[in-house]
Amino acid sequence: MRRSVVAIGNFDGVHTGHQQLLRTAVEHAQELGTEREPLQVIVVTFWPHPMSVVAPGHQPLLLTSLSDRIDLLRRYGADEVRVVQFTRDVAAWSPQKFVDTILGPLDPAVVVVGENFTFGNRAAGTPQMMREFGKGRFDVDIIHLVSIDSERTCSSFVRSALATGDVAAAARHLGRLFRLSGVVVVGDQRGRELGFPTANLPVAADLATPADGVYAGWLRRLDQPSAIRMPAAISVGTNPTFDGVERRVESYVLDRTDLELYGINIAVEFVEHLRGQVRFGSIDELIEQMNKDVAATRAVLGID
Numbered sequence: 394m395r396r397s398v399v400a401i402g403n404f405d406g407v408h409t410g411h412q413q414l415l416r417t418a419v420e421h422a423q424e425l426g427t428e429r430e431p432l433q434v435i436v437v438t439f440w441p442h443p444m445s446v447v448a449p450g451h452q453p454l455l456l457t458s459l460s461d462r463i464d465l466l467r468r469y470g471a472d473e474v475r476v477v478q479f480t481r482d483v484a485a486w487s488p489q490k491f492v493d494t495i496l497g498p499l500d501p502a503v504v505v506v507g508e509n510f511t512f513g514n515r516a517a518g519t520p521q522m523m524r525e526f527g528k529g530r531f532d533v534d535i536i537h538l539v540s541i542d543s544e545r546t547c548s549s550f551v552r553s554a555l556a557t558g559d560v561a562a563a564a565r566h567l568g569r570l571f572r573l574s575g576v577v578v579v580g581d582q583r584g585r586e587l588g589f590p591t592a593n594l595p596v597a598a599d600l601a602t603p604a605d606g607v608y609a610g611w612l613r614r615l616d617q618p619s620a621i622r623m624p625a626a627i628s629v630g631t632n633p634t635f636d637g638v639e640r641r642v643e644s645y646v647l648d649r650t651d652l653e654l655y656g657i658n659i660a661v662e663f664v665e666h667l668r669g670q671v672r673f674g675s676i677d678e679l680i681e682q683m684n685k686d687v688a689a690t691r692a693v694l695g696i697d
Contacts, residue, residue, distance in 0.1 A: 488518030
């Protein structure tokens with residue numbers, strides 16, 4: 394195996410701080426590699442979330458599925474992604490064993506980590522400790538945390554922003570629009586009866602979602618790589634007007650009543666929060682508000 398530059402971390406959300414870490418890894422690979430002996434960028438991440446192992450029931454909601462995380466890591470520079478299955482045994486490793494077991498086989502020239510990265514039993518390992526372990530074998534580049542608008546970028550901040558419906562703040566720290574993806578399921582089909590047919594996604598129990606409410610955003614089919622994104626008014630919640638109990642993401646593609654998306658894998662991207670979820674007194678009030686939501690979505694997205 395040829396030498397590598399290794400970036401290691403949890404990488405939930407692959408936000409702008411993670412992206413800075415990956416850019417640094419790519420720069421090291423370009424500087425140290427040669428045409429004859431290029432260095433590959435290997436990203437090491439962990440699944441499931443370590444908190445689900447060390448403190449079951451207290452793990453955070455995830456910002457991305459594992460498959461989306463891997464796709465994003467590759468988009469931002471990884472040549473290869475190594476997923477470490479995080480178990481109680483792994484959690485119990487000493488910091489030295491962690492370095493020898495995880496990093497040793499990758500033969501890194503440089504390891505890139507964030508300044509808040511910890512590893513080994515009871516999170517006793519620090520970046521400075523990793524640097525000591527690597528003497529004579531590899532260098533360690535410790536990346537400072539990123540801040541945007543005076544707020545420290547981290548997965549916890551993005552989760553908090555989503556929990557209040559501030560998808561715009563989440564997007565600034567992610568460096569892209571927050572999105573949910575999945576297969577469209579058959580819902581109650583009330584939207585079609587009201588003139589606003591929606592594509593329905595169930596809310597995954599382990600994934601973070603924006604707060605209940607209505608949002609302006611985009612919908613894209615994932616079964617067609619060249620498919621254009623379509624403007625959408627997106628509702629997140631239980632549909633209280635009809636006494637719903639199941640939390641869903643329902644997307645109405647503007648001016649489209651001809652779409653057949655059942656069973657299709659789609660992505661829904663959130664641009665801006667429009668309003669909270671409301672129980673309406675009548676169907677007419679609901680339809681009137683839905684027309685207002687569509688008009689507000691047009692204004693936010695800048696479309697006629």
